[in-house]
Each structure stands twice: as structure tokens, then as C-alpha cells.
Amino acid sequence: MGLTIIEKIVRNNIGKEVHPGEIVTVNVDRVMIHDIFIPFVASKFEEMGFTKIWDADKAVLIYDHLVPASQVDDTRHFRIGNAFVEKYGMKNIHRADGICHQLMTEAGYVKPGDIVFGTDSHTTTYGCVGAFSSGIGYTEMASILGTGTLWIRVPETIKVNITGKLPENVMAKDIILKLIGDLGADGATYKALEFTGDTVENMTVASRMSMSNMAIEAGAKCALFTPDEKTAEYCGIELTDKERDLVGDADAVYCKVINYRAEDFVPVMACPSNVDNVKPVSALVGKEIDQVFIGSCTNGRLEDLMAAAAFLKGKHVAPFVKLIITPASRKIYREAVANGTMAVLAEAGAIITHPSCGLCCGRTGGILTDGETVIATNNRNFLGRMGTSKVNIYLASPKSAAACAVAGKIVVP
Amino acid sequence: MGKIFKFGQDVDTDQIIASQYIIYPTIDEMKVHTFESLDTEFASQVQPGDYVVASENFGCGSSREQAPTVLKALGVKAVVAKSFARIFYRNAINIGLPVIVCKELYDNVNAGDEMALSMQEGVVRVNGKEYECTKLPAYMQGILDQGGLIASLDRE
Numbered sequence: 001m002g003l004t005i006i007e008k009i010v011r012n013n014i015g016k017e018v019h020p021g022e023i024v025t026v027n028v029d030r031v032m033i034h035d036i037f038i039p040f041v042a043s044k045f046e047e048m049g050f051t052k053i054w055d056a057d058k059a060v061l062i063y064d065h066l067v068p069a070s071q072v073d074d075t076r077h078f079r080i081g082n083a084f085v086e087k088y089g090m091k092n093i094h095r096a097d098g099i100c101h102q103l104m105t106e107a108g109y110v111k112p113g114d115i116v117f118g119t120d121s122h123t124t125t126y127g128c129v130g131a132f133s134s135g136i137g138y139t140e141m142a143s144i145l146g147t148g149t150l151w152i153r154v155p156e157t158i159k160v161n162i163t164g165k166l167p168e169n170v171m172a173k174d175i176i177l178k179l180i181g182d183l184g185a186d187g188a189t190y191k192a193l194e195f196t197g198d199t200v201e202n203m204t205v206a207s208r209m210s211m212s213n214m215a216i217e218a219g220a221k222c223a224l225f226t227p228d229e230k231t232a233e234y235c236g237i238e239l240t241d242k243e244r245d246l247v248g249d250a251d252a253v254y255c256k257v258i259n260y261r262a263e264d265f266v267p268v269m270a271c272p273s274n275v276d277n278v279k280p281v282s283a284l285v286g287k288e289i290d291q292v293f294i295g296s297c298t299n300g301r302l303e304d305l306m307a308a309a310a311f312l313k314g315k316h317v318a319p320f321v322k323l324i325i326t327p328a329s330r331k332i333y334r335e336a337v338a339n340g341t342m343a344v345l346a347e348a349g350a351i352i353t354h355p356s357c358g359l360c361c362g363r364t365g366g367i368l369t370d371g372e373t374v375i376a377t378n379n380r381n382f383l384g385r386m387g388t389s390k391v392n393i394y395l396a397s398p399k400s401a402a403a404c405a406v407a408g409k410i411v412v413p
Numbered sequence: 414m415g416k417i418f419k420f421g422q423d424v425d426t427d428q429i430i431a432s433q434y435i436i437y438p439t440i441d442e443m444k445v446h447t448f449e450s451l452d453t454e455f456a457s458q459v460q461p462g463d464y465v466v467a468s469e470n471f472g473c474g475s476s477r478e479q480a481p482t483v484l485k486a487l488g489v490k491a492v493v494a495k496s497f498a499r500i501f502y503r504n505a506i507n508i509g510l511p512v513i514v515c516k517e518l519y520d521n522v523n524a525g526d527e528m529a530l531s532m533q534e535g536v537v538r539v540n541g542k543e544y545e546c547t548k549l550p551a552y553m554q555g556i557l558d559q560g561g562l563i564a565s566l567d568r569e
Contacts, residue, residue, distance in 0.1 A: 023552050036436060040478070048563055066436075073436065121476045121500055137478030137504035139562050146566075151552065185423045186470035190499050219473060219498055274423060362432055382427045382474060389450045 002249025004157040005224040006192040009132045009246065013115055020156040020255075025149050028058070029131075030109050032118035033141060034100045035063040038081040040138040041119065041145070050146035053088045059145060060092040060109050061085060062100040065357040070364040098329025098355040101125040101213060101297035105205075106329055111235055112227035112243040117144060122297055122379060124220060127193075127212035128205055129235055130227035130246045135216065155221045156255040157192045158183075159248060162199040164262035169413045171307065172207035173299055173377065173397035175199075175260070176214045177268045181278025182258070189219030191255065194248050199262040200225060205234040206301040213298045214379050217275040267413055269375070270395035273383045281400055284410045289373045292317075292405040293386075295326025295353070296360040296378035299398050302332050302341070304377065308402040309341045311413065312348035318408030323350045324366045326358050348406075362386045375404045415462040415490050417539070418455060419524040420448070424467055425474035426501065435479045444483040461488025464528050468494065468519050472501025481505035481512075491530055493537060493546070495519055506553050509561035513537070514547040 003011065010018045013026050033041050038061060053059055061081055066074040078095070085093050094103055101122055104110050112130035117123065119141050126133035136150070144150050160179060180187075193215050200208065208225045215223030225231075226247040232239045248254075267281040294300070294308050305327060317323045325345055327333040333355055336342045345352060351366070358365035360378035368374055368387035373394070376386070381393035394410070403413040427450075434446045448455040465484060471494040472480060481504050484492065491511035505512040511532060518537060521544070522528070528539040535548045549557065559565040 023550060037477075039438070044563070048566055071436075073438075076438070077436065119476055121474065123476075135476035135500050137476055137500065137507060139478060139507045140503065143562055143566060153550075185473055186496060186498065189470065189496065219470065221499060276423075380427075380474065382425050384427055384431055384450050 001253065002251035004192065004248045004252045004254065005130070005194050005226065005246050006132055006155060006157055006222060009113055009115065010154055012113060012242070018154045020154050022154045023151055024154060025151050026115050028117060028144050028148055028150055029114040030058050030060065030116045031141060031144055032060045032062060032100055032104055032116065032123065034065055034120055035067070035077045035081060036065045037119040037138045038084060039077055041141045042080055042084045044139050044142035045145055048142055048146055053090065053145050054148035056089045057091060059090050060104065061090060062094045062103055063096065064099045065361050065363065067096050067356045068354060096354070098331070099297045099300065099357055102300070102328035105129055105209070105234070106331060108236060111237060112231060113246055117141070117150060121216045122213050124215045124223050125209055125213040125297060127215065127223040128208040128225055129231050130225055130243065132222050132224070134221050153190065155190055155192045157194050157248070158188055158256045158258065159194045159196060159254045160258045160260070162195070162197040162260045162262055164199060166199060166262045166265060169267050169399055170265045171397035171399055172203060172210045174265055174268050176211040177270050177278050177395065178265060180214065180218045180276050181268070183218040185217065185274060185276040186219045188215065191220055193220045193223040195223065195225050196248065201228065204303060205230055206303050209301070210298050217379060267397060267400050269400065270381055272392045272394070273381055275379070275381060275395065281396070281410065281412045285412060287373065287410040289321060289375055289404055289409055291322045291324065291366060291368060291372065291374040292401050293324045293359050293366065293374060293376040293378065294398050294401050295324070295328065295358065297328055298379040299377035300326055300328030300332065302335050304398040305332070305336050305341050305345065307398045309344040311399060311402040312406065313344050315348055315406050317349040317405045321405055321408050322366060323405040324353060324359060325350045326353045326365065327355045329355050359386055375401045375410070377401050414527045414529050415464050416460065417464050417466050417522055417524055417526045417528050418459060419522070420451060420465065420467045422468040423470045423473055426472060426477050426480040427474055429472065429480040430477065430483050435477050440479065440482050440486045443479055444486045447483045447487060456487060459487050459489065462490050463488065464530070465489055465492045466494070466519055466522060467492065469496045471497050473498035476500045478504045478508065481510045482508055485510040493518055493530070506557050507562040509557060511557060515544050518544045
């Protein structure tokens, strides 16, 4: 019987074939901890009686949610993080380089076939390079830091097959929003998603990243793409048979198979206040807006900023709209400056911020109030996410967001 | 017996404990804000031994372990829902908060009803009726029985 990608990754990790539903203990290749949870990880680690990290080089600490600090107390997290790094001999620390999920792949911490856990639900992102990655809590993170292992239940897999050419105004973000709308917020709970078909084969790694990033919004444990030449170039590796084999076998068992034709996709938005409340943009046209946010680990990459700039070139943001742009990393920021993208965005009236989680986690950079509406390219529109619980958050692609910023209302890009 | 506090479908971790509170240094400072956006009275009214009952996908959203931790700190005896999101589910077991899947309960009870739970029998009893619950896999029940992951690791 054939295997799905997740079954192969777990098999390669523990050295024996596994089946969905089995509970197995895996050896962890890399962990990511971010600033919000480091104080809790540190105190649990010591409460558990550990005195050393199983392999300090495999742990990465990233400051992103609280960068730059917006409250005096935020700096406590940096003090605790810095002390932890020093005490336990960690070398991999990023204090202002960008958002954790962008940095984990961009800085080369994650390779195809790896098993990675992070103290953030959007850790599913690294499936874009064919890694099994998932979010966990701080007690489990402390336990991994001490033991290098974690128990997991081998998940069933939902295969999503997409073929054909996407319409010009549709981005990977529209595909993942449509899928979440179709599956529902719990439609993939405890399950792996596996993306196949020539549409995803033709996508950039950055576009795949937008999709694996949001898999958790359907409850998924992970979201996997088969590593290819683009993955190898992105990760700076040569593909071997081991990576090439990370493809779902023709006779693998899937709990569900979903087929889409790329030509059928249209620009969509997730409407307040659930990510699975997905509607075509054409059904929302005319709704007035106060702010637009283009950024986050979902859509703050160079291709996203360039897509916005292509639309904004020679135009100006509507006078009453604040357009906030947050690149996902310092590297992306530099590249966007170097290729002229930032100049176009600034000319169009954008407010450009430092790379960080910023507005997406509702801490800095454009908090909204009762009755206001924001079109945002990030991953969650939960109640109270970007300010008060009476803010209306619509999730959209960078193309849709840029078009709305100019029009001052919802329009089809 | 404990009182039921009832919540709906897709209750996310931001609703259980909002992100502005999860950086407070202690759980005691956080717990008074539990469910604040849904029910401002919850934290002051819930008593040790009470239950949270919810519909599908309880605890979806972020990985914040503070979500089950504030519920446990307020004395919530168990969360009984039609289904749970996976990170919340793992976190709850790891900190020793029972999370019970029961498909029938939600539609047959009201907020304020008195309920009793028997984990051994895998049943809840409310208003003279019994509802069967899905039992945890043995591995997870083992962690829960020992009071959570830290106690469980100590044994190992």
C-alpha cells in the first residue's frame, strides 16, 4: 500500500512504517520559540528540572510579536529571552530580523522532510518546503527542549489537487481562503493537507507559503507540498532521492480528495469574524473601508509587495484610508527597496513599517476601533484581533487589498 | 455537581483569553479576563467544579497554552464539547485540564444546569439524563491521570 507525504516523513524519522491513528514518538529536527512565549517556556523548562537543551543548535528564538516594543512590559520578554539564550548556549536568535515563520525557511533553519515544532499555530507554514511542522504549547516546547522528542498521532491526509491556470486577479491567498471556506474552520482538524497538481507545481515557494501558513485555519495539523527544484533553490540544497520521494503515492490512502480547476477561482474575502466565512469579492463590492493592511507571515513577501505596487504605481491611496505595509522580513524589506517596490508604495501614500507581527497580532501599527473596517492580507479575522471586538476585518489577497486601498471601498481587483 | 457555562461553535483562543492579556506575567493576573469578549461576568461567576460546555471546534486559533490554563486556574473541572481544535486539545491534556468530546450534550442542556462527570465511566449526567462521551486514547489519558505532562515526565 502506498504512503502519503506525512506518512513518509514520519517513517523516515522513526525508521518504521506508520499508519494514520498510530501514536508515535518522533525525533525533532528543529524548534522555534517566539518572544510572546519565551518567559513561559523558560519557566516550564526549569520547573521540569532540565539543565541543558538536548541540542542547542536546533533551537531558534525569534523576537517578532513585540518588536519594536509598544508597552514598557514587553521588554521583560527580551530580557528573559536573552538570559535563556546565554544560560543554555543557544546561538540562533533573531532580535529584529522579521517574522518567525518567514525567517525559519528564509534563514535556512528548515529543510524538506524535517520535523519542526513551534510555539505558534502558524508553524504549519514550513510545509511549503515539504517539512512536517506544527504548533504546540509552551509546556510541550519545554519538554522538547529537554528531550528532543514529541509524541504525535499520525494524521489522515486530505489531498487537494489543483490544475490549470489561475486568472490574473487571483492569488494563492484566494485559493487557500476558498479551501478554508469549503472545508470549514474545523474541516481538516487533526489532519494533514497535501497539495498537488500543475497549478501548485507552477507556484513560487512564496505562494505555497501563503497556503501552508493558513492551513491551521481549517484546523489542519500540517500542509505539505512536494519539494521540487524551486524548493531546492530556495533552501540552498541539492535534491536527493529522499526529497524527491516526498510525494503522495498513487495508491496512498486519503480520507478525502478535493479537486479544483484553477480557472474557476475568483478573488474572495473572509468576512467578519470567521476565517471560513468566505465570499466572492464581487458580492461585497461598495463596502466602505478605513484601513488596508498588506503584510504578515501570510502575505508580506516580495511577490506580495510587488503585486500591490504593480496596482498602486501612479495611483494614490484614497484620502481617508490608511494603507499599512509590513514586509515579513528585513531581507524582503531590503529587496523591495533595491528593486524600487518600496518607492512606488511610498509614492502611493503607504505607511511602511518595520518587519514584525505588528497589526496582525493587534499590538502595534494601526489598531482600529468600533465600527471601523480593515481589508487585511493576514490570516485571522477573529473578534478583537486588531483592536476592539467591533472592528470588521476582511481577509484578502494583496491584489484585492491594494485595489481597495485606492478605491476606498471594496472593489474587485 | 457543577454548573454549566455554555458557549457556541468555533470559540477561538482570542475569545478565551485575548492577546493583550497573554503577556501578563502570571496566570492569576490573566484569568480575570477569561471569555471577556463573550461574557464579561464569566470570570467572576464561575466556581471551582463548574463546567464549560461548547459546540464544535472549541479552542481553535492560536497555540496559546494560556487558554486552557486560565480555565483550569478558575477551577473549571472539564470542557465538554462536540469537538476540539488540536493545539488546544493537546495543551489542555498537558496541563491536566480534562477535555471531553460529547456529541449529544450541547443541544440538550442549558447554561446554569447542574452536571456531573465521571471520567472512568465516560459519561456526564445532567437533568436526570446520561450522555456518553468519547474516551481519550490510553496514552493521553495516562498524561491526564498523572496531572499533566510535567508530572508525567517526572515519572519517566
